[in-house]
Amino acid sequence: xxxxxxxxxxxxxxxxxxxxxxxxxxxxxxxxxxxxxxxxxxxxxxxxxxxxxxxxxxxxxxxxxxxxxxxxxxxxxxxxxxxxxxxxxxxxxxxxxxxxxxxxxxxxxxxxxxxxxxxxxxxxxxxxxxxxxxxxxxxxxxxxxxxxxxxxxxxxxxxxxxxxxxxxxxxxxxxxxxxxxxxxxxxxxxxxxxxxxxxxxxxxxxxxxxxxxxxxxxxxxxxxxxxxxxxxxxxxxxxxxxxxxxxxxxxxxxxxxxxxxxxxxxxxxxxxxxxxxxxxxxxxxxxxxxxxxxxxxxxxxxxxxxxxxxxxxxxxxxx
Amino acid sequence: xxxxxxxxxxxxxxxxxxxxxxxxxxxxxxxxxxxxxxxxxxxxxxxxxxxxxxxxxxxxxxxxxxxxxxxxxxxxxxxxxxxxxxxxxxxxxxxxxxxxxxxxxxxxxxxxxxxxxxxxxxxxxxxxxxxxxxxxxxxxxxxxxxxxxxxxxxxxxxxxxxxxxxxxxxxxxxxxxxxxxxxxxxxxxxxxxxxxxxxxxxxxxxxxxxxxxxxxxxxxxxxxxxxxxxxxxxxxxxxxxxxxxxxxxxxxxxxxxxxxxxx
Numbered sequence: 404x405x406x407x408x409x410x411x412x413x414x415x416x417x418x419x420x421x422x423x424x425x426x427x428x429x430x431x432x433x434x435x436x437x438x439x440x441x442x443x444x445x446x447x448x449x450x451x452x453x454x455x456x457x458x459x460x461x462x463x464x465x466x467x468x469x470x471x472x473x474x475x476x477x478x479x480x481x482x483x484x485x486x487x488x489x490x491x492x493x494x495x496x497x498x499x500x501x502x503x504x505x506x507x508x509x510x511x512x513x514x515x516x517x518x519x520x521x522x523x524x525x526x527x528x529x530x531x532x533x534x535x536x537x538x539x540x541x542x543x544x545x546x547x548x549x550x551x552x553x554x555x556x557x558x559x560x561x562x563x564x565x566x567x568x569x570x571x572x573x574x575x576x577x578x579x580x581x582x583x584x585x586x587x588x589x590x591x592x593x594x595x596x597x598x599x600x601x602x603x604x605x606x607x608x609x610x611x612x613x614x615x616x617x618x619x620x621x622x623x624x625x626x627x628x629x630x631x632x633x634x635x636x637x638x639x640x641x642x643x644x645x646x647x648x649x650x651x652x653x654x655x656x657x658x659x660x661x662x663x664x665x666x667x668x669x670x671x672x673x674x675x676x677x678x679x680x681x682x683x684x685x686x687x688x689x690x691x692x693x694x695x696x697x698x699x700x701x702x703x704x705x706x707x708x709x710x711x712x713x714x715x716x717x718x719x720x721x722x
Numbered sequence: 723x724x725x726x727x728x729x730x731x732x733x734x735x736x737x738x739x740x741x742x743x744x745x746x747x748x749x750x751x752x753x754x755x756x757x758x759x760x761x762x763x764x765x766x767x768x769x770x771x772x773x774x775x776x777x778x779x780x781x782x783x784x785x786x787x788x789x790x791x792x793x794x795x796x797x798x799x800x801x802x803x804x805x806x807x808x809x810x811x812x813x814x815x816x817x818x819x820x821x822x823x824x825x826x827x828x829x830x831x832x833x834x835x836x837x838x839x840x841x842x843x844x845x846x847x848x849x850x851x852x853x854x855x856x857x858x859x860x861x862x863x864x865x866x867x868x869x870x871x872x873x874x875x876x877x878x879x880x881x882x883x884x885x886x887x888x889x890x891x892x893x894x895x896x897x898x899x900x901x902x903x904x905x906x907x908x909x910x911x912x913x914x915x916x917x918x919x920x921x922x923x924x925x926x927x928x929x930x931x932x933x934x935x936x937x938x939x940x941x942x943x944x945x946x947x948x949x950x951x952x953x954x955x956x957x958x959x960x961x962x963x964x965x966x967x968x969x970x971x972x973x974x975x976x977x978x979x980x981x982x983x984x985x
Contacts (some may be wrong), residue, residue, distance in 0.1 A: 435984070436984075469823075469985075472827045473827075474823060474826060474827060474985065475985040476982075476983070476985070492829050492831075495827070495828060495829040496736075496829045500824070500827040500828070501824075502820060502823050502824050502827060503820060504819060504820040504821055504823070504824050505818075505819040505820050505821075506819040506820075506821065507819070507821045507824070508752050508816070508821065509756075510751070510752050510753075510755035510756045511748055511751060511752050515748055515751065518744065518748075519744050519745065519748050520828060522736070522737070522740050522741045522744045522745075523736065523741060523828050523829045523830045524736065524829065525735055525736050546755075559824070562824070566828075566829070572827075
């Protein structure tokens with residue numbers, strides 16, 4: 404993860420400053436029969452950005468994407484793509500979408516699927532480029548049904564790029580992929596970004612958002628919980644994790660000021676805190692036998708948990 | 723940015739002709755390579771015709787050849803299956819698996835998708851009828867003049883429409899897993915009552931009355947008329963088949979709009 408993050412920061416640094424608004428959701432509320440999927444949600448995508456919508460299942464990520472694609476209508480608020488209605492053909496010719504598809508027709512060949520999608524667009528990408536993107540060079544005559552799970556996902560990704568879109572939506576693009584396939588798709592996303600494309604991806608993998616996005620929007624129950632560059636989100640959270648072997652019990656530790664959570668993990672005690680120094684001072688005083696001490700700054704994982712927990716529970720509660 | 727660069731380029735247009743040709747062609751390939759569709763659409767009528775038509779090659783009912791009667795009946799049966807499975811089941815499955823969403827998010831015109839499904843039903847109905855004619859002539863001693871054959875083909879293809887639109891409704895309403903079962907529940911009783919398997923006169927009187935409400939009955943009337951079994955049904959039968967088509971299209975439109983508002 405470390406290497407990937409560094410690599411990304413370099414790209415982020417070299418990236419041109421974000422341009423005009425490409426797509427937006429303005430104070431959008433989307434209600435289904437009983438539940439509210441989006442609640443006054445606003446999002447703006449600027450040209451050249453890679454934005455990650457990050458959140459647990461049911462946070463409203465897919466709903467946001469479906470609204471932007473004109474597959475569903477907002478209960479309130481407005482949706483704009485390239486300044487127009489998302490259902491206009493002209494808008495759709497300039498965007499590509501990789502959605503969560505359970506299955507696509509098995510009895511068409513790789514080449515045929517691509518050929519069909521290419522015919523929908525005014526300036527499609529050449530077939531061999533798309534095959535390279537899908538990682539299926541030399542396999543264009545294979546039936547879709549004969550592909551592995553990871554290859555199928557890569558095919559969906561290639562289909563999203565058939566029209567050489569300016570704006571790309573990726574809904575949980577690496578769901579069910581193994582590590583290698585995931586890394587390889589990340590490379591493709593970076594290449595798109597380097598080519599100046601605007602990308603919106605949804606994910607519940609923090610590592611993915613951290614590795615790819617220039618901006619992360621953390622969602623929880625249809626609202627924005629936090630938003631910013633990955634590094635700013637981590638810094639703003641500022642929490643650190645203390646691990647050690649101690650006889651002090653978790654209830655006592657979680658009562659200390661500045662402690663977010665404290666729990667036992669086997670013989671190790673894990674304390675998350677906003678004021679590591681003062682908490683440590685107390686712990687060392689109270690337990691002279693404290694051993695195997697380790698202090699880390701929070702990864703995005705912890706930050707994410709802290710943010711989404713903060714929204715649903717009262718702060719400071721023991722996890 | 724990329725945005726302005728795109729605007730500056732001369733506007734390339736999508737070739738509508740190629741788009742529609744691709745959509746129709748690949749839809750045909752897709753189903754023609756799928757064994758379960760082939761079995762439901764072509765297997766049923768062909769096997770039934772071999773079992774009941776060919777084995778009755780010398781039998782007659784009220785002075786008419788049974789093998790010839792069943793040729794028209796199973797041609798109708800095949801057209802109904804092609805429409806209900808080729809449109810209804812395939813739509814339900816593609817909708818249920820999220821594939822339809824992926825296509826709808828693309829610039830594909832909805833008309834291309836629907837037209838491709840309709841073309842599949844036409845093509846299969848036509849091929850099945852041709853196949854049955856071949857079997858009838860070769861194995862069941864059926865006599866058929868060229869004008870009779872052409873007339874039957876034309877009637878079968880036109881008769882696809884009410885069932886194609888019924889398939890559309892089924893595809894919109896049914897979940898993927900339930901659709902083949904539900905289709906069989908509609909398809910088989912409707913074929914039986916419509917007199918596609920047995921001359922309608924051999925059915926109990928009350929069933930004959932019920933049959934008058936079914937599009938399959940009127941479809942069978944016009945198909946049988948081309949082979950000289952019935953006469954004088956055509957105008958009213960076509961009117962009713964047209965009526966069913968309009969009714970089903972309107973219903974499908976309403977259902978679609980309701981689903982859209984809840985999507």
